[in-house]
């Protein structure tokens with residue numbers, strides 16, 4: 001039998017909250033530090049299973065990475081310094097590790113195999129295999145259905161112009177990394193803008209990269225040496241979103257959120273909740289590099305809205321929380337064009353429906369979204385199953401934190417270790 005955790009409602013949420021380090025920026029900092037020349041420092045690296053898979057992958061291919069006091073030191077070996085390995089590189093649950101490393105390793109002079117856990121083995125890899133193959137990469141799936149493991153062999157890469165069929169920062173980043181091994185310009189045309197952390201790091205390091213709304217052009221120059229650097233990782237907005245939701249929906253709450261990344265390619269959720277009537281003040285903002293600031297979130301009476309599909313890639317990981325907000329908001333909340341939710345660590349639309357229904361909550365799901373009419377009350381006590389998906393475990397914990405009348409348990413709750421090992425301690429403290 002699965003171990004479960006019981007979540008109970010609190011009367012109000014007051015105080016200060018420090019979000020954990022950003023997961024996406026952590027992965028990218030390790031990658032660029034590893035291919036930089038010399039020693040880089042990473043402050044505030046996310047020590048969660050996903051990012052540790054990226055750390056271990058680089059250790060396996062010859063990069064020294066050590067924790068010194070409270071920061072990480074990475075001894076970069078330059079673009080061509082990665083070693084071969086006889087073993088399979090285990091990316092665990094991390095799509096970011098597998099997809100970004102596929103781009104990077106396609107340009108190496110060695111053979112590599114990248115694999116993952118049973119969840120990652122179900123996720124689509126054609127989205128990286130196709131464009132990397134167009135760039136000349138020798139990459140293929142070792143399974144008939146274009147899932148991982150993927151095998152990468154040395155090849156001469158060339159630049160392409162690629163119109164992205166889906167909005168995905170992982171695919172975009174894989175292509176930018178692969179293009180470092182050409183001597184020409186890759187042009188990526190995004191379907192909708194997605195998170196731009198890779199582009200921001202490349203700019204900071206001196207790469208010749210230009211971004212004009214949805215068009216990214218990166219001109220590679222084989223004599224460019226990636227400098228070592230100091231990486232400071234801000235708080236993760238996606239993780240803060242759980243506590244923003246909790247404070248917005250718990251009467252009498254006032255939560256001060258410190259040092260959170262406010263990159264507009266990540267904060268679609270803020271726009272949506274504000275449109276639903278949320279009272280959130282941006283207290284301070286530092287706009288250099290990755291915009292970062294503090295937020296003051298107050299309890300708010302929300303109403304349902306139709307979500308603008310342009311915002312979907314800017315809030316992709318937070319969408320399950322919109323369903324929780326919709327349960328408490330007055331009126332109908334509807335989201336469409338979010339079919340990507342079906343290809344995450346679980347099929348998040350189905351998992352939402354299955355578990356909401358267990359509590360007697362009504363949600364209509366479509367192939368690409370959902371509709372909820374609020375407000376609703378939990379009608380039954382029950383055990384919710386995260387399906388080993390970290391974001392579903394956290395979403396259900398927030399849902400459970402809002403209702404007093406029934407007993408709610410979460411099974412497979414340890415999946416939070418993927419991105420936020422302290423989640424339940426922080427929830428308890430808050």
Ligand code: S3P
Nearest residue numbers: 024096167168169170171316317
């Ligand atoms: C990520 C991009 C998103 C997101 C994931 C992290 C990244 O995935 O869901 O959690 O760091 O690039 P997609 O690129 O598949 O949308």
